[in-house]
Amino acid sequence: MxxxxxxxxxxxxxxxxxxxxxxxxxxxxxxxxxxxxxxxxxxxxxRPKALKPPCDLRMQSVELPGGEFARRGAVLNGGPLLSHFYEDAKTIYEFFHRGLRESKNGPCLGSRKPKQPYEWLSYSEWTISELACYTYSLISVPLYDTLGTEAIGYILEKACISTVVCDVPEKAKLLLDCVSGRQHTVKTLILIENFAADLVSRAQQCGIDIISLKDAEVNKPQIPPQPDDLAIICFTSGTTGNPKGAMLTHRNIVSNSSAFIYVTKVNTDVHISYLPLAHMFERVVQGVILMHGARIGYFQGDIRILMDDLTTLKPTVFPVVPRLLNRMFDKIYGQANSPLKRHILEFAFRRKENEMKSGIMRRDSVWDKIIFKKVQASVGGHVRMMLTGAAPISAPVLTFLRAALGCQTYLDIHCSGCVFTVCVCSLPEMNYYAAKGEGEVCVRGPNVFKGYLKDPEKTKEALDEDGWVHTGDIGKWLPNGTLKIVDRKKHIFKLAQGEYIAPEKIENIYIRSEAVAQTFVHGDSLQACLVAIIVPDPDFLPGWAKKRGIEGSYEELCKNKEVKKAILEDIVKLGKESGLKSFEQVKDIALHTEMFSIQNGLLTPTLKAKRADLRNHFRKLIDELYSNIKM
Structure with a gap:
């Protein structure tokens, strides 16, 4: 009832x-x-629509049949690896011609003078020089003046370069310094800006003709390249020795670009170009932009006024490096200079973060209008896509800026799993086993380079007989199908700005100081500089310090700020004399009184530094050093 x-x-x-x-x-x-x-x-x-993820985020890669413990990105849904995306764009030469058709020969490349709007042209000097190479199946070799005369001379000789394009006479003079008094293959030097007669005379003494860019223009039948022809020889910065020339074909670069296109959409976009064109990150981004008939605006050449270029150009595509993101993050939080402002900023960030977790990315929420409007305006107010690569980025910094700028962010877009297969190889000597899903990360696919120019020994070290590139990174597969980098096979790492560091080379220079017995150079991939732990020599330190008017026991001297300052100055001086670049020099040090030894677990039985243990042992001290550095 x-x-x-x-x-x-x-x-x-x-x-x-x-x-x-x-x-x-x-x-x-x-x-x-x-x-x-x-x-x-x-x-x-x-209400905003949630973005659809390109694959199931709970399983982002799939294991391939066979005994290699290899996996491939789930975004392909079982399809083949991408060697190209468009049938009419299989070489970089075809990239540009496709863009001409897509844009109906519209504005392509733009530049500006101070306090002036952008003027749009159909070409820009550097880019047209590169495209000219591809038009006639020539190979381009990027050079930049910061390599130094020794490295530039080595590259010119190794690649047998006959023609060099420079923007300003100062760089032409540097080039002449590199070849003066030695045999070389350089025949022609093309200068973009005006040059004086004395520079022409000096070049002629070296057997080189200098001509202007305009005089270099020709109208001859084109010789378009094939996909497997060499496009670029990109030399490394020579961290561990002479620079190595990585040989990249058109297929390699087009394949890498295809990963970008597969996970993004490019149409009537505007790209701000300020990163070095000598690096492949910027060149791949520009290739994708040109292929779709979109526009590229160049900055004025001064990174200090980049924000002015951004607000004038109003780009929609913004490639960034972690160092720039870190500065933006610090500046935003620095302006929240009171507890109340900091609380409001963090509250607004948490609200937007919750939306992002639901797949919603936008710039029109109430928090955007109240809190983040100025941040978005500082980069032009129209950025819809950020691309970051070349070095690691802190997750909290990246998440905050995604929320503040209200745009989608892609990290190392070529790592989307569309263009290569990944496996991990066992390293028993380091206690990593592929059967456990951990080991050296190896990569194979159509984007993999063809080896190092005229260097079979280094090529064999990097590429095995089956076409796998041995990266030197130690990776571990996680339950969701992503790969986490946990170690390095060799002790080489990147700083936040993307520069490679060989710490043992620096340490071998620093221990030449009379006051130094041992040193451990550390670089954090989320930081832009190096720090070091120094163990002063107990036998030499007292006398060395006394010469500088400082006395005391060994322990007292190690705590003395003047001693620390003097040791830092001494090792930096040794670094300069030995040719270390500015980013290879430590910015701060800490003095430690106990020697690294086998007994305390900081040296191997062969007396080599146990870098992972040293890093963990001095973690607190390292964090303190970084917290006191202002870049």
């Missing part, structure tokens, strides 16, 4: 009962209900 009464109460009311109910309500109540209904309907109709 009770159940029957309950079912009677739960019945759907008759239409007449609903009508009588609404008639019993007051006019104000009905208006309120109508307004609430309208607002709710508007919210449902206009």
């Amino acid at each position: 009770q159940a029957h009464e309950l079912l009677k109460q739960l019945r759907i009311p008759e239409l007449s009962e609903v009508r009588d109910y609404f008639r019993s309500l007051s006019t104000n109540t009905l208006l309120g209900m109508g307004a609430f209904t309208a607002v709710t309907a508007y919210w449902f109709a206009t």
